[in-house]
Amino acid sequence: MFVTPAYAQAAGGAAQGAFGGLLVPMLLVFGIMYFFLIRPQQKKLKETEAMQAALRRGDKVLTQGGLIARVTRAKDEGEVELEIADGVKVRVARSAVVSVLSKTEPAKAAKD
Numbered sequence: 001m002f003v004t005p006a007y008a009q010a011a012g013g014a015a016q017g018a019f020g021g022l023l024v025p026m027l028l029v030f031g032i033m034y035f036f037l038i039r040p041q042q043k044k045l046k047e048t049e050a051m052q053a054a055l056r057r058g059d060k061v062l063t064q065g066g067l068i069a070r071v072t073r074a075k076d077e078g079e080v081e082l083e084i085a086d087g088v089k090v091r092v093a094r095s096a097v098v099s100v101l102s103k104t105e106p107a108k109a110a111k112d
Helices: 005-053
Strands: 060-063 068-074 079-085 088-093 097-102
Touching: 005 097
Parallel strands: none
Antiparallel strands: 060 068, 060 097, 068 079, 079 088
């Protein structure tokens, strides 16, 4: 009527094998999440930061608040000055610019 030690040892060995069986699917799920969620988000973040760093005078931009404005001055401190109407200028952080609607062409060098 007593449980033999052999049964108790066999049950402990089965639990260790179950952990090894769960490890592979967990790694597979993490890999799928990395390639479909994390990696594209990091790529989009890099593109947005590059776009915000490349802002220059004359660009027509869209801000997070929904304002469509023209860049009048791009400061080095992380902010830009936007003209939202004739004579109406506002200063916003570069990170508030969501997209560039139209880019201006860089000035051509004068030929000597």
